[in-house]
Amino acid sequence: MTLKSLLLGATATTCLASAGWAERGADGHVNLIYWQAPSIMNPYLTGGTKEREAASLVLEPLGRYNVAGEMVPFLAEEIPTVENGGVSDDLKSITWKIKPDLTWSDGSPFSANDVKFTAEYCMHPEGGCAQLAKFEGVESVEVVDDLTVTVHFAEPQPNPYGPFMGGQAPIIQAAQFADCLGAKAPECTDANFSPIGTGPFKVDEFRPNDVISLSANPNYRDPAKPRFATMTFKGGGDATAAGRAVLETGEFDYAWNLQLAPDVIANMEAAGKGVALSAFGTLVERIEINLTDPSPDLPEGERATAKHPHPILSDMRVREALSKAIDRELLVEIGYGKAGRATCNLVPAPAAYASDNTDCLEQDVEGAKALLEEAGWTDSNGDGIRDKDGKKLSLLFQTSTNAVRQDFQALIKQWWGEIGVETELRNISASVFFGGDPGSPDTFQKFYADVEMYANNFDGTDPQSYLASRTCNKAPRPESQWQGENINRYCDPAYDELIKELGRTADLGKRGEIAKKLNDMLTKDSYVILGLVDRGRVSARSNTLGGVELNTWDTELWNAADWYRIKE
Amino acid sequence: MLTYTIRRLVLAIPTLLFISLVIFLLLELAPGDPMAEVPLTVPPEVKEKMRLALGLGEPTHIRFFKWMWQFFVIEPMVFADWLFGTDLAGGQQRVLSWQFRSPVMDVVVQRMPQTLWVVAMSYVVGVLIALPIGIYSAYRQYSLFDQAGTFITMVGYSVPPFFSGVLVIVIFSVQLGWLPSIYDTTLVVVDWATFKQQLMQMVMPVMVLALQTTAQISRFMRASMLDNLNQDYVRTARAKGLSEMTVVMVHVLRNSMIPVITVIALGVPQIFGGAIITEQIFKVNGLGQLLITAIQANDLPMVHTVTFMLAVLIVLFNIVADVLYGVLDPRIRYD
Numbered sequence: 001m002t003l004k005s006l007l008l009g010a011t012a013t014t015c016l017a018s019a020g021w022a023e024r025g026a027d028g029h030v031n032l033i034y035w036q037a038p039s040i041m042n043p044y045l046t047g048g049t050k051e052r053e054a055a056s057l058v059l060e061p062l063g064r065y066n067v068a069g070e071m072v073p074f075l076a077e078e079i080p081t082v083e084n085g086g087v088s089d090d091l092k093s094i095t096w097k098i099k100p101d102l103t104w105s106d107g108s109p110f111s112a113n114d115v116k117f118t119a120e121y122c123m124h125p126e127g128g129c130a131q132l133a134k135f136e137g138v139e140s141v142e143v144v145d146d147l148t149v150t151v152h153f154a155e156p157q158p159n160p161y162g163p164f165m166g167g168q169a170p171i172i173q174a175a176q177f178a179d180c181l182g183a184k185a186p187e188c189t190d191a192n193f194s195p196i197g198t199g200p201f202k203v204d205e206f207r208p209n210d211v212i213s214l215s216a217n218p219n220y221r222d223p224a225k226p227r228f229a230t231m232t233f234k235g236g237g238d239a240t241a242a243g244r245a246v247l248e249t250g251e252f253d254y255a256w257n258l259q260l261a262p263d264v265i266a267n268m269e270a271a272g273k274g275v276a277l278s279a280f281g282t283l284v285e286r287i288e289i290n291l292t293d294p295s296p297d298l299p300e301g302e303r304a305t306a307k308h309p310h311p312i313l314s315d316m317r318v319r320e321a322l323s324k325a326i327d328r329e330l331l332v333e334i335g336y337g338k339a340g341r342a343t344c345n346l347v348p349a350p351a352a353y354a355s356d357n358t359d360c361l362e363q364d365v366e367g368a369k370a371l372l373e374e375a376g377w378t379d380s381n382g383d384g385i386r387d388k389d390g391k392k393l394s395l396l397f398q399t400s401t402n403a404v405r406q407d408f409q410a411l412i413k414q415w416w417g418e419i420g421v422e423t424e425l426r427n428i429s430a431s432v433f434f435g436g437d438p439g440s441p442d443t444f445q446k447f448y449a450d451v452e453m454y455a456n457n458f459d460g461t462d463p464q465s466y467l468a469s470r471t472c473n474k475a476p477r478p479e480s481q482w483q484g485e486n487i488n489r490y491c492d493p494a495y496d497e498l499i500k501e502l503g504r505t506a507d508l509g510k511r512g513e514i515a516k517k518l519n520d521m522l523t524k525d526s527y528v529i530l531g532l533v534d535r536g537r538v539s540a541r542s543n544t545l546g547g548v549e550l551n552t553w554d555t556e557l558w559n560a561a562d563w564y565r566i567k568e
Numbered sequence: 569m570l571t572y573t574i575r576r577l578v579l580a581i582p583t584l585l586f587i588s589l590v591i592f593l594l595l596e597l598a599p600g601d602p603m604a605e606v607p608l609t610v611p612p613e614v615k616e617k618m619r620l621a622l623g624l625g626e627p628t629h630i631r632f633f634k635w636m637w638q639f640f641v642i643e644p645m646v647f648a649d650w651l652f653g654t655d656l657a658g659g660q661q662r663v664l665s666w667q668f669r670s671p672v673m674d675v676v677v678q679r680m681p682q683t684l685w686v687v688a689m690s691y692v693v694g695v696l697i698a699l700p701i702g703i704y705s706a707y708r709q710y711s712l713f714d715q716a717g718t719f720i721t722m723v724g725y726s727v728p729p730f731f732s733g734v735l736v737i738v739i740f741s742v743q744l745g746w747l748p749s750i751y752d753t754t755l756v757v758v759d760w761a762t763f764k765q766q767l768m769q770m771v772m773p774v775m776v777l778a779l780q781t782t783a784q785i786s787r788f789m790r791a792s793m794l795d796n797l798n799q800d801y802v803r804t805a806r807a808k809g810l811s812e813m814t815v816v817m818v819h820v821l822r823n824s825m826i827p828v829i830t831v832i833a834l835g836v837p838q839i840f841g842g843a844i845i846t847e848q849i850f851k852v853n854g855l856g857q858l859l860i861t862a863i864q865a866n867d868l869p870m871v872h873t874v875t876f877m878l879a880v881l882i883v884l885f886n887i888v889a890d891v892l893y894g895v896l897d898p899r900i901r902y903d
Contacts (some may be wrong), residue, residue, distance in 0.1 A: 033750070037853070037861065039665075039667040039668045039865070040669060045669055046667075047615075047674075095659055123823050125617075128618040128619075128620060128621025129579070129617075132611075132613075132617065134615055145810075184622070185669075186621065186622075186664060186669035187661070187664075189668075189674075192669055192670070193670065205754070207678055207753065208667070208668040208670065208675055208678075209667070209668070209853065209861050210678075210853040210858070211752075211754055213754055216704065232751075232754065234750065234851065236848070236851075236853045237750070237851040238848065241737075241750070244737070245749055249741050249745065249748075249749050250750055251749060252750070259730075334723055360839075429599075429600075431599070431601065431864070431866060432599045435599070436601060442599075459824055483612035483613075483616075507849075511785075523639065
């Protein structure tokens with residue numbers, strides 16, 4: 001036996017031994033930095049992502065989505081499906097079996113009553129629960145026995161995984177929140193700041209918008225986990241500073257959501273203290289086209305409603321030309337780098353629902369010009385701007401105030417200029433633009449402009465409700481207080497019909513086909529939505545933090561129990 | 569003097585009530601929505617319910633009076649309960665933040681230590697550096713020291729903390745690795761090791777902030793000294809054969825300090841406003857960061873309460889400055 005093989009053998013045994021000795025808390029302390037600081041630990045009282053992320057260390061749902069977007073059981077024994085009998089054949093109920101012998105971090109046993117209570121808590125009419133949409137259609141939650149709970153729906157639910165799945169709908173302890181139902185929910189400060197959970201960590205101290213101190217949950221179901229004894233979850237600052245703390249100075253182990261210019265991240269990575277991770281979800285930066293006339297000459301109440309079709313953009317050829325003129329690859333390169341992919345779709349993922357629509361990726365200025373000629377838009381007076389019947393081809397392009405979006409606006413304005421379209425740019429503060437105030441003329445729903453750009457995504461992996469928001473009756477209009485997500489005012493009876501069919505279909509393969517068809521109807525068949533960039537998430541971890549799997553389908557901290565310190 | 573002080577304090581009450589109303593109305597009229605940060609995936613009906621749960625369904629004037637009641641009656645009761653262990657408040661609703669759903673004052677109290685450590689310390693350090701610089705620059709006007717001092721204070725005045733802060737982080741944290749770039753608010757000083765840690769994390773934010781204070785105060789000090797150095801009484805003092813030290817440090821300095829002290833007093837409320845930019849850069853998460861995040865989240869009760877408390881301090885320290893002026897300068901008497 002040579003010295004080398006001896007050494008190798010010795011190393012191997014040490015590795016094995018250390019794996020065998022792995023015990024809770026063996027890896028000491030871990031530091032996380034979220035540049036947006038969490039303000040509360042109860043995901044039911046805030047729609048914010050940062051709070052949901054922080055809460056997921058403590059509170060767990062019955063099942064989560066993994067990195068590939070597949071469902072994996074957490075507190076449940078298995079994911080109920082029609083095949084294993086967990087989902088009834090009429091799709092009106094789903095029965096969850098809970099793992100036996102689970103306990104809360106305070107040592108009390110976890111039971112099906114806690115699950116039922118969670119539903120009551122969120123569905124309380126006065127609670128203002130932010131995750132109410134997850135419980136849509138739930139008629140009742142029935143406790144069958146201590147470890148079995150059945151959710152009954154009023155209508156057949158082809159996707160019954162809304163309640164208790166994923167980071168938005170975790171289980172809270174009935175005993176702790178019993179007096180916090182409805183209007184009392186906000187008054188339970190202690191419970192909202194330090195919820196008792198089943199997750200790998202428990203809250204030691206919560207300082208809103210500043211820092212959370214956590215320690216390993218002594219009653220976590222896997223005695224070897226979590227590997228970290230304590231955790232500091234620091235919030236505040238900005239994305240640059242967070243990236244710097246992980247990638248350049250190495251003070252922190254994990255930084256969330258680094259929305260930075262691609263070259264900035266590359267420079268930070270060069271310091272060699274950590275690596276940037278990226279993963280893609282369903283967030284798509286897109287241009288939405290207004291099919292109604294936003295002209296200020298129209299009376300309020302009729303402006304931008306279906307009563308007046310858009311004088312220019314009602315013609316599909318113009319919409320297609322606008323799409324053809326854009327070089328999406330260049331937009332990605334400038335704006336997002338590693339964190340973006342060019343797309344033409346509204347639903348870019350998961351693979352089962354993503355259409356293979358890639359026609360738009362090639363920029364085609366000549367083709368765009370030809371389309372405009374065909375549509376009758378010519379430059380009759382030689383000023384570089386096309387016109388028709390004395391009307392100039394001029395568009396108002398609005399978006400929220402954000403450096404990348406303003407870069408995109410400038411580029412797109414230039415490309416549209418090349419095909420003879422005049423573009424006026426406008427940007428609006430995000431809190432107003434997305435604020436949804438029916439009294440404000442500047443919201444994205446009211447859409448008092450010709451085209452607008454923003455990003456949106458859908459929760460979880462099923463795009464049904466996301467696609468269903470484009471049916472005729474979801475158009476924002478005065479009667480709906482300008483609420484609704486069909487902001488193009490797109491209205492196609494065939495589309496509405498197909499949405500209904502999707503609602504009746506449970507077979508995953510068929511659902512995929514229908515979803516792709518719906519996506520194509522909005523994108524390449526009608527060009528009312530021009531997908532631009534499929535935006536991923538970039539986070540960073542230090543070189544010594546192991547076990548991180550960046551997940552865009554659930555929270556990024558979904559597997560924090562498995563994180564460990566890489567020994568040098 | 570006492571009657572003057574009392575009169576000013578009584579007059580401050582309507583001023584403050586008016587300020588409170590103006591702040592409230594400004595916030596009311598400003599565009600923005602507390603639900604704007606909620607992702608678009610949350611349906612509008614749910615958002616509407618969340619708005620109602622925040623109390624936004626009630627008319628404006630009711631909300632204003634509710635805030636007044638909570639701030640001026642319930643919060644002092646809670647404070648008294650905490651002080652004397654009584655139970656006056658009896659669980660009545662306090663001013664609740666929309667972001668945290670917890671009492672605003674609790675968070676403000678939580679933020680006090682780091683703000684006082686960093687921002688107040690920087691003010692003290694800034695003043696301590698500024699006074700000698702100002703005195704010596706004036707005494708040796710147009711000397712090399714004065715020129716250099718003028719140059720440095722001008723730089724201090726004109727370089728914004730978002731530049732100097734990041735610059736020192738890049739030098740001392742990234743390149744040299746001496747100091748932490750992120751302030752640990754959970755650190756409790758119990759022994760020499762933690763004291764050293766506290767010192768290390770305070771150095772950069774304190775110096776960045778102190779640079780600004782130094783620049784401002786040393787200019788005032790210099791100007792005030794120059795005014796006095798040419799006065800007749802200084803010549804008299806020198807003619808009497810007093811030492812230069814006594815002339816400058818006793819006669820001139822005492823008279824020059826009068827306007828400078830009022831300037832220093834007027835600057836104190838700034839400490840409690842926190843230093844929004846510097847706090848963000850070093851992640852100190854004090855009152856400044858609290859205010860800016862509340863503004864971004866449209867957390868109106870929080871913004872209203874914090875800005876109002878600032879207004880109280882500003883009004884108060886204006887009175888303090890006026891009274892001090894009278895105390896220090898025998899020529900000024902209010903009665």
